[in-house]
Each structure stands twice: as C-alpha cells, then as structure tokens.
Amino acid sequence: MREIDIKNHTLFESYINGELNTVEEDSFIKNIEKDESFATQFNQFKMDKLAIKEMAKEELRVKAKQLLNDKLNKSDKELGSNKWQLWISVIGIMILIAISTFICTSPSEKSTPQHLYASHFELLQPSFPRSADQDISFARAMNLYAESEFDQSLAILQNLNSDENGLIETNANRNNLFIGLNNMVLENHTEAIKAFQSIEKESSYMDDAIWYEGLATLKIGEIDKAKNIFQKLIDQNHYKSKEALEILKEL
Amino acid sequence: MSKLNFLEDEHLITAIRNGGRNREMATDQMMRDHIGFVYTIKSKLHLDEDVALDCFVDALADVVEQVGNGKFEGKSKLSTYLYQITYFRGVDHLRKNRLDITHLEQLPEQKYLAKDLNEKIDNESEFLHIKRELKSIGEPCEGILMDWGFWGYNMDEIAQRNGLKSASIAKSRKYQCLQRLRGLLQKVE
Numbered sequence: 001m002r003e004i005d006i007k008n009h010t011l012f013e014s015y016i017n018g019e020l021n022t023v024e025e026d027s028f029i030k031n032i033e034k035d036e037s038f039a040t041q042f043n044q045f046k047m048d049k050l051a052i053k054e055m056a057k058e059e060l061r062v063k064a065k066q067l068l069n070d071k072l073n074k075s076d077k078e079l080g081s082n083k084w085q086l087w088i089s090v091i092g093i094m095i096l097i098a099i100s101t102f103i104c105t106s107p108s109e110k111s112t113p114q115h116l117y118a119s120h121f122e123l124l125q126p127s128f129p130r131s132a133d134q135d136i137s138f139a140r141a142m143n144l145y146a147e148s149e150f151d152q153s154l155a156i157l158q159n160l161n162s163d164e165n166g167l168i169e170t171n172a173n174r175n176n177l178f179i180g181l182n183n184m185v186l187e188n189h190t191e192a193i194k195a196f197q198s199i200e201k202e203s204s205y206m207d208d209a210i211w212y213e214g215l216a217t218l219k220i221g222e223i224d225k226a227k228n229i230f231q232k233l234i235d236q237n238h239y240k241s242k243e244a245l246e247i248l249k250e251l
Numbered sequence: 252m253s254k255l256n257f258l259e260d261e262h263l264i265t266a267i268r269n270g271g272r273n274r275e276m277a278t279d280q281m282m283r284d285h286i287g288f289v290y291t292i293k294s295k296l297h298l299d300e301d302v303a304l305d306c307f308v309d310a311l312a313d314v315v316e317q318v319g320n321g322k323f324e325g326k327s328k329l330s331t332y333l334y335q336i337t338y339f340r341g342v343d344h345l346r347k348n349r350l351d352i353t354h355l356e357q358l359p360e361q362k363y364l365a366k367d368l369n370e371k372i373d374n375e376s377e378f379l380h381i382k383r384e385l386k387s388i389g390e391p392c393e394g395i396l397m398d399w400g401f402w403g404y405n406m407d408e409i410a411q412r413n414g415l416k417s418a419s420i421a422k423s424r425k426y427q428c429l430q431r432l433r434g435l436l437q438k439v440e
Contacts, residue, residue, distance in 0.1 A: 004426055004429055004430055004433070006426060009426075009429075016320055017319075017321070018320055018322075044433075047377065048396075048429065049400050052396050052397055052399075052400030052401050053312055053316060053400070053401055055386070055393065055396075055397055055401075056312060056397055056400075056401035057308050057309060057312045059397075060278070060282065060308045060311060060312060061304065061305070063279070063282065064282055064286060064289075064304055064307065064308050064311075065304065067282065067286050068286060068289065068300075068304065071286070125279065171414075173411075202407065202411075203411060204271060204272045204404070204411060204412060205272075207272050207273065208276075237262075237265055239262060239263075239266040239273050239276050239277055239280075241262055242262050
C-alpha cells in the first residue's frame with residue numbers, strides 16, 4: 001500500500017486553500033500535467049475531501065431536520081385551530097411593534113441592560129459528543145439541557161468536573177461552558193460568569209464563553225465590565241461582533 | 252444592499268474563513284436564517300421535503316467550502332448565492348430523474364456550479380466507495396478527519412477536541428486515519 005506523501009499532502013492542502021502564489025500555482029499545475037503519480041495522489045486527496053464533506057453533510061442534515069421539526073411544532077402550537085385567536089394575536093403584535101418603534105426612535109431613550117440582555121440572549125444548542133459511548137454522562141446532561149431540565153443538567157456537569165479521575169482538559173472547558181449556560185437560565189449569573197472565566201483562553205469553547213460572559217455581566221448590571229468584554233469581541237472580529245456593536249451603541 | 256446586510260455577510264465570511272468553531276457557528280447561523288429555502292424550492296420545483304432538505308444541506312456545505320477556500324467572490328449576497336445553489340441542486344435532481352425542466356428559470360453562474368457537480372458525478376462509484384469506508388472508520392478518525400477536512404480546525408484545536416495530548420500527535424493521527432482509509436479502499440478494490 002502506498003504511503004501518504006506528507007510533503008505532497010501539505011502542498012495539496014495549500015493549493016486547495018488558495019495559499020500558493022502565482023508562480024507556485026503554475027508549477028503545481030504543470031506537475032499535475034506531467035507527473036502521473038502526483039496527479040493520482042492529488043485526485044485521491046480531492047476524493048477524500050469530498051467524502052469528508054459528505055460526512056459533514058450528514059451531521060448538517062440531522063441538524064436541519066431537527067430545525068424543521070422544531071419550526072413545525074412551534075407553528076402548530078402557536079397557530080392552534082382558532083383563526084380568530086390568530087388574527088387577534090397578529091393585530092396585537094402589530095400594535096406592540098408600533099409602540100416599540102415609537103419608543104425606540106425617541107432620541108433621548110436608551111435600552112436598559114435588562115432589555116439588551118433579553119433581546120440578545122439565545123441559548124446555545126447542546127453539544128453532543130461524537131461517540132456517546134465515550135461520554136455517557138455528558139450526553140445525558142445535554143439531553144436534559146435540550147429538554148430544558150437545566151437544574152438536572154447542571155448537577156451532572158458539576159459532578160463531572162469534580163470527578164478528578166481521567167478528566168481530559170478539553171472536557172473541563174466544554175463542561176464549564178454548559179455549566180455557565182445552565183446557570184444563566186437559572187438566573188445564577190455570578191456563578192455563570194465564574195464558569196465562563198475558568199475556560200482556558202486557547203480552548204475552542206472560549207469564543208462562546210466570552211460572548212455569554214459579556215451578556216451575564218450585562219445582566220448583573222456591571223456595565224463598564226460588559227462594555228470592555230464586548231469591545232474585545234469587536235476588536236477580535238468575533239462571530240458575534242455585529243451583536244456586540246449593537247449592544248455598545250445602546251449602552 | 253443595506254449596510255446591515257453587508258456587515259452580516261462580512262462577519263459570516265470572516266468567521267467561515269477563520270475555520271474551526273467560528274465556521275461551525277457561522278454555518279449554524281446560516282442554516283437557521285435560511286432553512287426556509289427548503290420550503291421555497293419544495294413548492295417551486297414540486298420536490299419532496301426530504302429531497303428539498305438534501306438540496307439545501309448540500310448547497311450550504313458547498314457555500315461553506317467555497318467561502319472557506321476563497322472561491323466565493325462576493326459578487327452577490329451570501330443568502331442569494333446559497334439560494335442559487337439550493338435551487339440549482341433541485342433542478343439537477345429533476346434532471347437526473349429525467350423530469351421536465353425546460354420551464355424552469357436559468358440562473359447565473361450555472362456553468363461554474365455544473366463543473367463542480369459533473370466532476371463529482373464522473374467519479375461517483377469510486378466516491379461512494381470512499382464514503383462507505385469513511386463511515387466504517389469510527390472514532391476518533393471520523394472526528395479528526397471531519398475537523399480537519401471540513402470544519403478547518405487547526406491541529407491544536409483538533410487535539411483538544413479529540414482528547415489528544417498535542418498538535419503533533421493530532422497531525423500524526425490524521426495521517427494514520429487517512430492511511431487507514433487507503434487500506435480500507437484497497438480491500439474494496
């Protein structure tokens with residue numbers, strides 16, 4: 001069996017990611033045309049990437065299906081069978097929107113921290129481990145989180161973190177993120193902030209943690225601290241930069 | 252194009268290009284914001300909901316990949332581009348099932364999209380073999396390869412996410428996983 005040529009593999013990655021300059025790219029293309037072995041390896045690389053993309057699509061498919069089901073259930077509950085109730089609700093909402101628009105366009109008014117928190121807080125989707133066998137307790141905590149049993153989810157996560165046997169660092173960061181989220185829903189914002197702050201800066205969970213830490217800090221009324229956090233998000237071009245900017249404009 | 256929408260696209264594009272968790276979150280946001288496309292093409296093209304969903308998911312993956320590797324030129328809004336690809340995949344489904352599509356609107360950039368799809372179709376049997384074998388690889392290879400190959404996590408992040416001690420171990424494991432895939436493929440051939 002042919003071993004993977006790591007040097008070529010790295011070159012293939014660079015080419016696909018558009019990281020080669022014009023000269024390097026020309027040389028790459030000439031190699032493809034002249035060297036059959038090189039061309040075969042590149043083709044295998046592309047097929048691997050395509051197949052991996054198909055695996056990612058499976059995960060996306062499951063999420064999209066769940067999203068459609070959630071929307072359908074939400075629609076069924078909201079609409080109900082009484083059409084008059086629907087019309088009254090629509091008219092009521094339009095009146096509320098008109099009043100809110102009038103209030104919000106008043107130049108002397110600014111949104112309160114509580115209002116800003118409420119309008120920007122959206123619970124993160126649960127994170128299920130890739131293999132449930134490896135992390136049964138965490139999977140159970142996520143199921144409870146998804147079912148809005150936040151106190152039970154929190155209890156499991158706190159137990160996981162206090163168990164010192166074989167706890168991998170990355171799991172502690174993941175657990176702390178969801179400990180923080182559960183605490184936010186349960187209105188324990190100070191505890192939530194502690195959990196977010198104990199996540200390591202290099203962790204991939206840090207991006208979410210810093211956003212929610214900002215919101216929790218806003219909720220408990222520490223406006224200056226919250227402003228600093230949101231400004232940091234904007235400076236880092238965080239995925240929530242737009243929302244952070246909206247909040248800062250209102251504060 | 253409103254300023255608000257431009258900012259939104261700019262942040263999404265940056266997040267996707269950054270890779271890793273940012274890319275995942277941006278993908279989730281695009282999915283949430285545009286899941287309605289499923290119903291749009293379902294009614295426009297008279298597709299089953301599952302087929303429409305597949306078209307949307309395939310298109311979303313295409314857009315994420317193209318933004319990630321810099322192929323998306325930004326000539327249109329992301330939402331418009333996503334819709335175009337979703338719609339085109341729906342048309343392609345109808346074409347493959349020999350249904351009449353002459354009445355359907357033609358879309359710009361179709362030539363570019365068709366090239367990518369045709370490339371896949373030409374190697375479809377080999378491609379399906381690889382897909383089956385990749386599924387049987389199991390963890391942690393499945394996780395490592397997806398984190399590297401689609402989500403664009405760097406090796407440090409891949410190490411953290413998959414319980415490995417260092418980036419160099421993660422890199423080594425990645426190649427082992429790819430080597431394992433090659434071994435499985437040889438058996439299939």
